[in-house]
Amino acid sequence: MSISEVSVKKPVTALLVFIILSALGVYSIFNLNVDMYPEIDIPYLIVYTGYKNAGPEEVEASITRTLESSLSGLSGLKKMQSQSSTGLSLIILEMEYGTNLDAAANDIRDKIDMVRSYLPSDADTPLTIKIDPSMMPIMHLVLKGQHSSDELYDYASDIISPRLEQIDGVASAMIMGGRKKTINVDIPRDRLDAYGLTISQVAQMIGAQNIQATGGNIRSEQLSYSVKTDGKFKSIEDVRNTVISYAVASSPGGKAAPSVKKILLRDIADVYEGHEDGSTAAYLDGESSIMLLVQKQSGKNAVKTAANVRAALKNITESLPGDVEVIESSNTTDQIKRTIIEVVKSITEGMILSVIILLIFLRSIKSTVIIGLAIPISFLITLFLMFLRGMTINMVSLGGMLIGVGMLVDNSIVVLENIFVYRERDAKPSVAATLGAQEMITSVVASTLTSICIFLPMIMLSSRLGFMGQLFNDLAFTIVFSLLGSLFVAIALVPVLSAKYLVLGKSSNINTHTLFGKLNRALGIFFERVDGAYASSVRRILRHKAATVIVMIAIFIGAIVGAVKVGFIYMPEIASDTVTVKFELPKGTRLEVTEAYVQQMESIARQEVKGIKFSTVTAGGDSMLSSSATTNEGSLTLTLYPKAERQKGWDTDKTAKDKLRPYFTKFPGATITFGTNNNDTANSGISIDIKSNDLSLVAKTANQVMNLIKTQAADVVNEVTCDLEEGLPQLEIKLDRNRMYELGLNVASIGSEISGAINGLRASRYDDGGKEINIVVRLPEKDRAKVTDLDLIYVRNNSGTRIPLSNFAHTVKNTAPVTIFRENQSRIAHVTVKQVDGLSLGDVQNRIKDLIDKNILMEDDLNITYSGDLANMREAVMNFLAIIIMAIVLVFAVMASQFESFKSPFIIMFTIPLSFIGVTAIYALTRQRFSIMTVMGVLTLVGTIVNNGIVLIDQINILRKRGRTLDDACVEAAGNRLRPILMSTLTTVFSLIPMAFFPGEGSESMQPIGLTIFGGMTFGSLMTLFLMPVVYNLFNRKNERARVEELKRIEQENA
Structure with a gap:
């Protein structure tokens, strides 16, 4: 007995099955996660190794090369890239798609353990990190008000960020701009000299006077008491009154016994509440502000998480002063919702157009309704199957539904037409429905299989397609699910409805007037x-x-x-409602200079671009890919009004970029790249990969290629960039080791003293109402502003004698390589360009290749290839x-x-x-x-x-x-x-x-x-x-x- 026959004989049961499936589909709508794209596993693993104070070449020689040799035989490894910079080795492992990353990470750790003894003893233990693309920020919140940026920072760090991170779905709320509060201890050089002290000595004394220690337990007959020595600072006055040293003062005339005088911190230093030196800055619409980047947890619903954040902000703002505002400057989930709504709108329009076509051909409302029901019911079945498979509602999966709209009615049309043939032969409705459907089961199954089987190879071989395979898997499964749903509707529901409602003589019974x-x-x-x-x-x-x-x-x-x-x-x-302009100035550029650049860019953007809702600026920042703050980098983000709110003459993201590119590319010394929130990574442009073991040859060739493209291919490309950065301006302190040993000094104490004098030393932490604040000891700005100030730094030897740096060292100005890039164990530089809109990618790459072949002399140890x-x-x-x-x-x-x-x-x-x-x-x-x-x-x-x-x-x-x-x-x-x-x-x-x-x-x-x-x-x-x-x-x-x-x-x- 076929499915069709069972359905016709038991119509109530059949209808209940479809009602239940439809109800499960409705349930799935409210429980499926919503995102712009499917969840994609990026097969990248990073090996992160810190090596404090080592230069890029030393990091490359002692860490990167050793680890690369060990990891080169890793199973499933597709490509290995590395970056060696000051104090940091970073190895990026691109694995084959489909590789079990957890197992690969364990293999990496095993291989690292095998060579751990060959790494420098003072290098950090290498960390293995898995990249999660879903951890990108989903919201940008900006804090502004009639307060200094440092005060706003305190509100963000003390109130807003902690409460946001408690919200379900939020991974972190990272703060940009402002500075952390500190207790600064500035000791002028002349006071250090007067009392015979050094920065490190003062820091040690402060730390020794701010301790809370346990002293064990005392047991009485009935109770046991824990003993605690509470020596923590209770106020900033306690810090000021810290005894740093003692001085013996003789009485006038020498008649009385000499007295011991306490030297307090207040006697030699200015102690005050301050802030750390800034490494980031943020602006909203030209005003200094604090920005919070809200990241969602992996696997969480982005739209629900953003909604939770919005709801929580209403309560959080009640804890802030009345003039402090929290403004949502960017929210990627708004774009997600608009995109999903647009796709759903297209699906609805497609359904309506399909039903109109059916009505025109069938010329029967009942027949059209019977066939038209295949579309929504098939979609609900599809949503339920998506829920069972753990898929998300996204642009790709909804695109699969949209593609399937017109195909969903094919099976029902075939079955209904055959049922109608039997009705015209005077068969009873139930018999016609049964026989008509049974006859066509083989045909509709075969037809459905031809549509389904084309996706089987893609599903089975999706790992070969990499990123695209994961992206299109949702499309394939959605179409397959919808076609299976339509097949089930055609052979189980259409016969039931036809037996009940299909009427003969549909045309003759219509009133022709x-x-x-x-x-x-x-x-x-x-x-x-x-x-x-x-x-x-x-x-x-x-x-x-x-x-x-x-x-x-x-x-x-x-x-x-x-x-x-x-x-x-x-x-x-x-299309996007945001335009992001990222720029990079030469390494070593101070944060203040970077701020001035990006503010100038924002001013130009506000003059040239129409329809800006918000403009946010960030300068500087900390990155996992760098061992120090990147004060030379910044970004400008323009949030435009969405399409529905955009007035005539206002710019889109494309026209905005076209307007700004001629201005920004002329900024001296700046590398500019444009992007949006949607497809920055999808279109990476053309990459010219220059390989050689000779770093100077790589640098020379990269500069030649960049100049060649800028001068002879400017009409077809823009945004020419190179990852091989100019050398970082450096003051290298050359030590005279023989003299240093004679004076009883060692490199560790010298390095510590120099670092403390310039950057400051963290002496201890001060408890300010439950919040730990660093106590930083340093020279004031005026005593560390000139190169010659280095010679006046004193270091204490083993016998306690203070010795100036100039006695055993001298300073040399030079430039140091910022980062050494390697790919598959060879040094490399990438020159990246993007083609002008409207031009063919292949034509542009061929043009560049011809220029390079004709103008670049290929040496024996030089290899140029193309990727992107x-x-x-x-x-x-x-x-x-x-x-x-x-x-x-x-x-x-x-x-x-x-x-x-x-x-x-x-x-x-x-x-x-x-x-x-x-x-x-x-x-x-x-x-x-x-x-x-x-x-x-x-x-x-x-x-x-x-x-x-x-x-x-x-x-x-x-x-x-x-x-x-x-x-x-x-x-x-x-x-x-x-x-x-x-x-x-x-x-x-x-x-x-x-x-x-x-x-x-x-x-x-x-x-x-x-x-x-x-x-x-x-x-x-x-x-x-x-x-x-x-x-x-x-x-x-x-x-x-x-x-x-x-x-x-x-x-x-x-x-």
């Missing part, structure tokens, strides 16, 4: 004329088969030539082509099994390459460029375009078995299947109109898929209707002669 009746009659006449014209056209084409084939071949060749001219990009740009978007796209396209070929083989196998023939599937396969004509035409007409998303569209197209061919060829075979001649069978089958093919094609292509031609804000990356299927289905269906009868006729002409002769022989024998 009403508007609907007139439209129904007009459509009937129109379809009859179309049927007649199409049959005549097919008969005419069959008389000119050779000419038809030649014309199609010529058009196909033209499409291939046209495809080359369309151009290629890696990923389409996505084009290389990534070529690799992805080749992998996709392999998957498409596998998909075509599977589709062929399904059709061969259905027809029990190799010839019929082979004929149907002609529609696949010919549909590419429509793809090229639609891209040329819309002036779009091919991208990796186009390839995904082609893959989807392969499984859908053959379905119409299956319907037509199957009908031709049936008619020939009934005795029709070859030509008559081709013409009659074409006429019989015209309307089903048109209905299937038009529901698909019309449902894709919103995606293909009117993509919503943020969903532009899915547009190429819609365009590809739209163009391919439109032209491919025309080829099915007009060329398929010709191809079938040509392939079966020989068999037809034999069949005619056999029929004549049988007739003669019977005569």
Whole structure:
């Protein structure tokens, strides 16, 4: 007993099943996480090793090379990159997609343990870190008010940040701008000299006087008392009154015994509440402020987390002074919500257009409702299956639903039409529903399998596609789930509803005097004329088969030539309501200079760009990739009004970047890059990779390449950058070791004293109402402002004598390499460029390669290669082509099994390459460029375009078995299947109109898929209707002669 028969016999049970599935789908909507993209595991591991005070070359030689040699044989390793900078070795391991990163991290630790003894003894233990892309900030909050930035910092660090980090879903709330409070102890050099003290000696004394120690336990007869010595500072006065040393003072005339005088900290130093030297600064709309970057926890719902933060801020602000505001300057979840809403809107529009097409062809509201129900019910089943698999609602998964809208009704159309045939033969409703559905189960299952099996290779081989494989997995699973849902609806729900509600004589019962009746009659006449014209056209084409084939071949060749001219990009740009401008000044630039630069940039932006909602500026910052504060870096973020609120004449992110680029690229000494919050990492541009073991040769060649591109390729590229930075200005203190040993000194004490004099020494921590504040001992600014001040730093030897630095050392000015980059154990520099909008990526890279080949002298130890978007796209396209070929083989196998023939599937396969004509035409007409998303569209197209061919060829075979001649069978089958093919094609292509031609804000990356299927289905269906009868006729002409002769022989024998 089939599913259809069971459903018809037990309609209540069947309806309950679908009601339950629909309810589970509704439940899933409210419990699926929402994000812009699917959760993606980036297969990168970082080995982080600190080596304090060591230069880049020493770090490279003693740590990086040793670890690289050990890790080079790591299983699953694709590429190894490293950065050796002052005090830090960073090794970035790119693993093959699909690698178990937890197991790989354990292998890394084992390999590091094997060479740990070869690393410097004073180097830190290497740490292995896994990159999590979901930890990017989702919200930027700005704190402003009538207070100093330091006071605002205290509000942020004491009140806002701790409370935000308690919210479900929030990982951290990092503070930018402002400075931490400290107790500064500034000791002028003349006072140190007067009392014979050093910075480190004072710091040790402060630390020794601020201790809380336990003294064990005292047990009485009944109780046990813990003993605690509380010597912690209770106030800043306690700090000031700390005894630093003692001095013996003799009495006048020497008659009385000498007295001992206490030297207090207040006697030699200025002790006051202050703040650390700033390493970051933040501004909102030109005003100094504090910024908090809110990061969500991995796996948490970004939209819910942001909503939780917004709700909590209402309570948090009540704890702040009335004039202090917390402003939400940026929220990526707003973009997510707008994008999701736009995609859902496109799905709804697609559903409406599909239902209208059904109504036009069926001319029956009841039949349209029965078939139209397949769409929402299939979607709810899809959402439930997504929930079971742990997927998220995102632009890609919703894009899969949008692609499937038109295909969801195909199975229901086929089943309903066959049920209607039985009803016209006077079968009872239940019998017609059962037999009509049972007859078509094999056909609709085969049709669904052809659409589903194209995604199986991609799902199975997604690791070969890397990032794109993970991205498209959601698309594939969503389409597969929706098609399975539509199949279940077609064979289980449509028969039940047809048995109950399908009525014969739907056209004759309509009142022809009403508007609907007139439209129904007009459509009937129109379809009859179309049927007649199409049959005549097919008969005419069959008389000119050779000419038809030649014309199609010529058009196909033209499409291939046209495809080359369309151009290629890696990923389409996505519209955003933010523009981010990142810049980098020469290493060593002070924070104040960086602030001035970025404020000047903000001023220009506010003058040139229209429609700015907020402008936020950050200067400096701390990075895991650097051992020191990056005071030479900054960023400007323009938050534009969203599309719905944008007035006429206001700028988009693209026009804003076009306006600002000419200004910002002229800033002297600054490296500028533009981006948005959406696809900064998707389009990385073209990278020229320069490798050599000779670092000076790498640097020289990188400079030559940059100058060559800037002077001779400025018309095709912009944002030319290089990661090999200029040397950091450095004062190197050269020690005379013999003299140093004679004076009883050691390097550790010298280094500590120098660091303390310049940066300050943390002597201890002061408890300020439960908040720990550093006590920092240092020289005042005036005593450490000049290079010559270094010579006046004193170091105490083993006997307690103070010795000036000038007695055993001298200072030399030079530049030090900032970072040494390596890739696969060879030194490297990357020169990165981005092509001008509208230009083909391949053409631009070829132009650059020609320039380099003609102008750069290739030495023996020099190697120049190219990576970036084009290389990534070529690799992805080749992998996709392999998957498409596998998909075509599977589709062929399904059709061969259905027809029990190799010839019929082979004929149907002609529609696949010919549909590419429509793809090229639609891209040329819309002036779009091919991208990796186009390839995904082609893959989807392969499984859908053959379905119409299956319907037509199957009908031709049936008619020939009934005795029709070859030509008559081709013409009659074409006429019989015209309307089903048109209905299937038009529901698909019309449902894709919103995606293909009117993509919503943020969903532009899915547009190429819609365009590809739209163009391919439109032209491919025309080829099915007009060329398929010709191809079938040509392939079966020989068999037809034999069949005619056999029929004549049988007739003669019977005569």
